[in-house]
Amino acid sequence: MRNLRLLLKRNRIWVGVAVLAAIFSNLSQMIYTYYVGELANRIVGRTMIGLAFLAVLGGFLVSNAVTQFLNQYFGRFAAEKMAHSLRMGYATRLLRKATNDREGLSVSSAMSVAQNELAQADAYLGNTFFDVFGMAFTGILATIFLLLQDILLTLTLLLPTVLILVYVRFSSRKLSGIVSSTQTEKARMNQVVYSAVSAFPAVKVFDGEALCKGAFRKRLLAWEGHATKNGRWHALYNTLSGILSRVPLLLLLLVGGYMVIRENIQIGTLIVFLNLQKSLTLSIMNLPSWLSGFQVFTTNLSRVEIE
Amino acid sequence: MDRRVVRILKSLGLWKRFVVMLILRSPFDFLNAVLGANMLERFLRIAQQQDAQNLQRNFWSFLLFTVLLFGYNATIWATVSVRADMLFHERLRTRLFETMLSQTQQEMEERSAGDWITRLNSDVDKTANYLTEPINFMHRSIAIVNLVLSSVVLMILNAKLYLAAILVMIPFFFLGAVIVIRKIPTYRKKAQEAFATYVSWMEPIVNAGEAIRIFDGGQITLQKVEEASKEILRENMRAHRLTAFSSLVNIFSGNLGYLLLLLMGNSMMGSEVRDFAQLSKITQYRGEMMRSVMCVSNCQSRMKANLSGAIRVEEVLGKKSQ
Amino acid sequence: MIELKNVAFTYQEKIVFQELSLKVEKGQKVGIVGESGCGKSTLLRLIAGLYRPAEGGVTVDGENDPEKISQKVSIVLQTPMLLPLTIRENITMGHAFSEEWIRQVCAASNLTKWIETLPNGIDTYLGDRADELSGGQAQRIAIARAMCKNAQVLLLDEPTSALDGENAAAVLEALDHFGEDKTVLHVTHRPEHLVGYDRILRMEGGKLLEANASCAWRAVSL
Numbered sequence: 006m007r008n009l010r011l012l013l014k015r016n017r018i019w020v021g022v023a024v025l026a027a028i029f030s031n032l033s034q035m036i037y038t039y040y041v042g043e044l045a046n047r048i049v050g051r052t053m054i055g056l057a058f059l060a061v062l063g064g065f066l067v068s069n070a071v072t073q074f075l076n077q078y079f080g081r082f083a084a085e086k087m088a089h090s091l092r093m094g095y096a097t098r099l100l101r102k103a104t105n106d107r108e109g110l111s112v113s114s115a116m117s118v119a120q121n122e123l124a125q126a127d128a129y130l131g132n133t134f135f136d137v138f139g140m141a142f143t144g145i146l147a148t149i150f151l152l153l154q155d156i157l158l159t160l161t162l163l164l165p166t167v168l169i170l171v172y173v174r175f176s177s178r179k180l181s182g183i184v185s186s187t188q189t190e191k192a193r194m195n196q197v198v199y200s201a202v203s204a205f206p207a208v209k210v211f212d213g214e215a216l217c218k219g220a221f222r223k224r225l226l227a228w229e230g231h232a233t234k235n236g237r238w239h240a241l242y243n244t245l246s247g248i249l250s251r252v253p254l255l256l257l258l259l260v261g262g263y264m265v266i267r268e269n270i271q272i273g274t275l276i277v278f279l280n281l282q283k284s285l286t287l288s289i290m291n292l293p294s295w296l297s298g299f300q301v302f303t304t305n306l307s308r309v310e311i312e
Numbered sequence: 313m314d315r316r317v318v319r320i321l322k323s324l325g326l327w328k329r330f331v332v333m334l335i336l337r338s339p340f341d342f343l344n345a346v347l348g349a350n351m352l353e354r355f356l357r358i359a360q361q362q363d364a365q366n367l368q369r370n371f372w373s374f375l376l377f378t379v380l381l382f383g384y385n386a387t388i389w390a391t392v393s394v395r396a397d398m399l400f401h402e403r404l405r406t407r408l409f410e411t412m413l414s415q416t417q418q419e420m421e422e423r424s425a426g427d428w429i430t431r432l433n434s435d436v437d438k439t440a441n442y443l444t445e446p447i448n449f450m451h452r453s454i455a456i457v458n459l460v461l462s463s464v465v466l467m468i469l470n471a472k473l474y475l476a477a478i479l480v481m482i483p484f485f486f487l488g489a490v491i492v493i494r495k496i497p498t499y500r501k502k503a504q505e506a507f508a509t510y511v512s513w514m515e516p517i518v519n520a521g522e523a524i525r526i527f528d529g530g531q532i533t534l535q536k537v538e539e540a541s542k543e544i545l546r547e548n549m550r551a552h553r554l555t556a557f558s559s560l561v562n563i564f565s566g567n568l569g570y571l572l573l574l575l576m577g578n579s580m581m582g583s584e585v586r587d588f589a590q591l592s593k594i595t596q597y598r599g600e601m602m603r604s605v606m607c608v609s610n611c612q613s614r615m616k617a618n619l620s621g622a623i624r625v626e627e628v629l630g631k632k633s634q
Numbered sequence: 635m636i637e638l639k640n641v642a643f644t645y646q647e648k649i650v651f652q653e654l655s656l657k658v659e660k661g662q663k664v665g666i667v668g669e670s671g672c673g674k675s676t677l678l679r680l681i682a683g684l685y686r687p688a689e690g691g692v693t694v695d696g697e698n699d700p701e702k703i704s705q706k707v708s709i710v711l712q713t714p715m716l717l718p719l720t721i722r723e724n725i726t727m728g729h730a731f732s733e734e735w736i737r738q739v740c741a742a743s744n745l746t747k748w749i750e751t752l753p754n755g756i757d758t759y760l761g762d763r764a765d766e767l768s769g770g771q772a773q774r775i776a777i778a779r780a781m782c783k784n785a786q787v788l789l790l791d792e793p794t795s796a797l798d799g800e801n802a803a804a805v806l807e808a809l810d811h812f813g814e815d816k817t818v819l820h821v822t823h824r825p826e827h828l829v830g831y832d833r834i835l836r837m838e839g840g841k842l843l844e845a846n847a848s849c850a851w852r853a854v855s856l
Contacts (some may be wrong), residue, residue: 037567044571048578049360049588059575066571070564077556085545085552092510092541093534099514100530103521106686110521115514124507131548198409198432202425206417214413221409229398236394244386251378258355259371265359266367272359272588279352512718512761520715522684523776524727525704527783532728533717 008306011094012087023076023083027139030069030076031146037065038280042273049272080135088130094311095123101312118309126305129298137295144288147281155270158278161260165253166289172249174293176242180235187235190228197221253286254279313449314619316626317442323629324403326396330443333396334453336388340381341458341604346465347377349596357589397444401436404625408432411628431624438621441614448618452611459604466597470584476572477598484565485605488558496551497613503547510540566602570595635660636681636787636817641690643680650676651840654690658833660786663818665828667845668837674821675712677837678789681819682707694787708785710793710809714769714776718761721749725756725778736782742808743778744801745771769796777805781812788813790820794827 013020040062047054095118102110151159201208201217208217261275321327351374358366412420412428420428444450467474517524517533524530577591585591636658643651650673658664668674679685680692683703694703716724725736740746740756748771752758760767760775773796780788793809794802806827820828828834834845 041571041574044574045588048574048581048591051581054575054578062571066564066567069567070560073563074556074560077559078553081552081556082549085548088548089541089545092544093538096510096513096517096537096541097534099517100521100524100533103518104525104530107521110518112515112518115518116511119511119514124511127507127544194405195429195433199429201409201413202428202432205420205425208413209417217413218410222406225402225405229402232401233394233398236397237390240386240389240394244382244389247385248378248382252375255351255371255375255378258351259367262355262359262367263364266362266364272356275356275359276592516717519713520717522679522682522711523709523715523779524717525684526682526707526709527727527779528705528729529717529727532719532723535728536717536719 006303006307008091008094008309008311009303011311012090015090016083016086019079019083019086023079023135024142026072026076026079027142028146030072031143033065033069033072035146035150035281037062037069038277040065041280042271042277044273045276046271046273076139077135080139081131084130084135087134088127091123091127091130091306091309091311095119095309098310098312122305122308126302126309129302129305133298134302137299140284140288140291140295143284147285147288151278151281151285154274154277155264158257158261158264158270158274161256162253162278162282162285163289165249165256166286169246169249169252169286170289170292173246173290176246177293177297180238180242183231183235183238187228187231190224190231194221194224194228197224250286250290254282257282314442314615314622317439317449317619317622320404320439320622320626320629321400321443324400324407326400326403329396329399333388333392334450336392337385337450338454338457339461340385341454341600342461343381345458345462345597345600347374347381349593349600352596353589353593355589356592357587360587360589393444397440400440400443404436404439405432408436408625408628431628435621435624438618439625442618442622445618447607447611447614449611449615452608452615455604455607455611459601459608462597462600462604466594466601469590469594469597470577470580472580472584473573473576473594473598476576477569477601480565480569480572481598481602481605484561485609488561488565490609492554492558492561493609496554499547499551499554503544503551506540506543506547510537510544513537513540562606566599569598569602573598635693635695636819637691637693638681639691639693641680641687641692643676643685643687645676645685649840654840654842656835656842658817658819660695660817661815662833663813663831664820665825665831665834666819666821666837666842667823667825667828667834670823672837673840674837675791677842678709678791678819678821681787682709682789706785707787707789708780708783709789710773710777710780710791712792712795714772714796716760716767716772716775718759720754720757720759721745721752721775722756724760724775725782727779731782739778739781742781742812743774744804744808745774745778748774770798770801773797774801774805777809781808786816788816788818790818790822792822793820 043058044054044062046052047058099115102108148159148163151162197217197220201221208214257275257278261270261278264270265272265275318327321330351370354370354374355367358364358370409432412432423431442448463474463478466477513533513536517537520529524533573595574591577585577594581587581591585594636656638654638656641651641654642649643654654677666674666677676685680687681694681703683692683694683700686700691698692700692703694706697703697706722736725739736756737746740749749756749758773793777793788809790809794805797805810830818831820831822828825834835842836845837843
C-alpha cells in the first residue's frame, strides 16, 4: 500500500481531476435518470410535456454523455500517469542500485520483476484500476441518491443484493479450488507434450511412440475428469447466480408495485429505481472479484521497489 | 463460423453434435429477454391498474419462469455443452499428438520445439475458446438469435417505433463500434512494443551501472527510459480516448433512442401503443437489440484472436492428411 | 594523487583486502599484475569510488567521498558496458562536448574508419546493431568514452582483452599518448603492456608488492 499511496500522491492533481469527473458523471447520470422518471410520470398521468421540459431533458442527455466521456478520459489518464510513475520509479530505483551498492542485484531478477510484477501492476492500473474505482463511486452515489428517493425501496434492492454478494463470494471460493486442480492436471498433460517434443529423436530411435501415447492418454483422461467437473460446477453456480440476480428486480417490482398502488410513490420513482438497479447490483455483486483483483495488484505492487 | 473451424469439427466427427448444441443453447438470451420484457410490462400494468391482488401471483410465476429458464440453460450447459467441449478437446489433442509422433525427425525440425508445443497446447485451447468460451462464437450466435428475434418482436409490437430505434442505432453503432473501436488494437500493439523497449532497458542499466556512475550517464539513461515510458502512456491514451469516445456515442445513442421511443410512444398512447407498460416492454426489446449488437461487436475481436490458434491447429492436421 | 590507507574490503562475506595501503603520485603510471581473481579489478573499483571500503580510506585528488571520486576518474573495464544509445551518446553520455573533441577521441581510439562506413555515422543507434558489433568495436567505443571524459585519473582494467593484436597495439599506443599527463593505473595479466610504466605492482594474497621486491618474477615476466 505504501507504493500505491506514493503513486497517488505523485499524481494527486490528475487523481483529483479524475475523482471530480467521476462525481460529475455520476451526478449527471442520476439527474438525467430522475428526469426520465419525471417523463414517465407525465406519460402515465397524460400531462403535457412542454418544450422547456424537453430542453432540460435534452440538456441532461448531452451532459450525461459528455461527462461520461470526461470521466473515462480523466480516469484513464490519471491511471496511466500512475503507471508511468511506477515505471519510472522502478527504473530510477534500479539505476540507483546499479550505480551504488549493487547488492543483491542481478539482470535476471530485474528483468523478472519488470516482466511480471511490474507488467501486471502496470496493466491493472491502465485497464482495471479506473473501472474499479468508477464502479465503487457509482455504487456509493447511486445508493445515496436512491435513499433520498425512497428508503424502503432502496433497502428492497440492497438487502437481497448483499445476500447474493455472500453467495458469489462462497461460490467463487469453491470454483477457484476446482479451477486450480483442473489447471494442475492441464499442466501435467502439457508436460507430457513438452517432454515428447523435447525428446523426439530419442522417441523415434527407441520406438517410444506407444509409450508416449499411453502417457498422454492417461494425463488427458485425468484432466478431462477434472475439466468436466469444473464445467458442470460452473454451469450450476452461474445458473444459481443468474436466478438470484433476478430476485432484486422481482422484489423491486413487487414492493414498488404495491407502493405505486398505495400512492406512496409515483411510477416515475419506480422507473428511476429500475434504471439504476442494474448498475447498483452489478457494482455490489462484483465486489468480491474486485477485491481479489485489487489484492493481487497490491501484492504485485509491493514487490516492485520504486523511488 | 469460420470454414477452417468447420473443417476441424468435421474431421473430428463433432460437427453434428456441435450444431445440436448450438440450436439448444442459442435461444437462451432471447427467451430471457422475453421473460424480462413481459415481467416489466405485467408489473407496470398491474401497478397502473391498481390491481394489488395480482402482484404477488405475478411475482411467484415470474420467479418460477426464471428458475425454469435458467434450469434449462444449466441442464444443456452441464450435459450437452460440457460433453461436447470435452470430446472436442479429447479428439483434437489426441489427433495432434499422434500427428506429431508420426512425423520424421526432418519434418519435426521444420518447426522449433517451442512452435510444436504451442500448437499442441495453447493453440488447442484457443480453438476450443473460439467455439465455447464466453465472448466468442457461442455468445455471438446467442446474441445474433436474440438480435434477430427481438427485432422481429419489436417490429410486430410497433413498426414505427422499431424503425425509429433502428434509425438511431445504426449510425451510432457504425460510428462507435466500427470506425472508432477498430483502431484500438493498433494503439495497443504500439503500447506493447513501447513496453518491450522499456523492459529492454533494465538489462543495460544493471550491466552498465558502473559505467553510468563513472561517466555520469544517469540522466541520459533515465531520459531514454522516460521516452519509452511516455510512449506507452501516449499509445495507451490514444486507445483510451477512442474507448471513451465510443462510450460517449453509445450512451448518447442509447439514451436518445430510449427517449425517442418514450416520446413517440406517448403520442401513440391509446392507439398504436396500449399503455405505458407496453411502451416499457418495447423499450426493453430495443435495449436487447442494442446489447446484442454490442455483444456481437465485442465477440468479433476475441474470435479473431482465437482463430489464429485454429489456423495453426489446422496446419498440423493438414500435414497428416498430406 | 591517489592514496589508500589501511583499506579493508569484503565482498559477499569474503575478505578481499586487509590493511591495504598504496600511494600513487600525480602523473605517475602504475601497472598492476597478478593472477585472476586476486582482487586487481576490485582494487580499481575501490579507487574509482564504485565500492566503499569496510575500513580505512581511499583518497583521490584530496577527495574521499566515493560519489565525488567517481566524478574525478575515467575507467575502461573488461566489458565495454555500452547502453542502447547512439555511438555519440555512448561516448559523451549525453554531456556537451565539442565536435572537434569527439572527432579526436574517435580517431585516437581507432573508431573513425568504422564509423565512416555506417549509414548514420556517429549517430548510428547501437541497439539496432547489437548483433553486428564486434567485441573490439564495442571496447573501442568504451575507450573513446573514457578519453572523452578527460579525467585526470585514468583507470584501465584489461582494456584490450577483447582486441586482436594489431588493434590492441594501436589502442594501447593511443591510451599511452592520451594518458601522458595523467595518473594511470593499469590492471593487466600481460606485463608486456606495461613497458615504460613508472611502477609495476603485483597483487598477491590481498597485498600489493613492488615488482622490484620480487626480482625473479620481474625477470621472468618482462
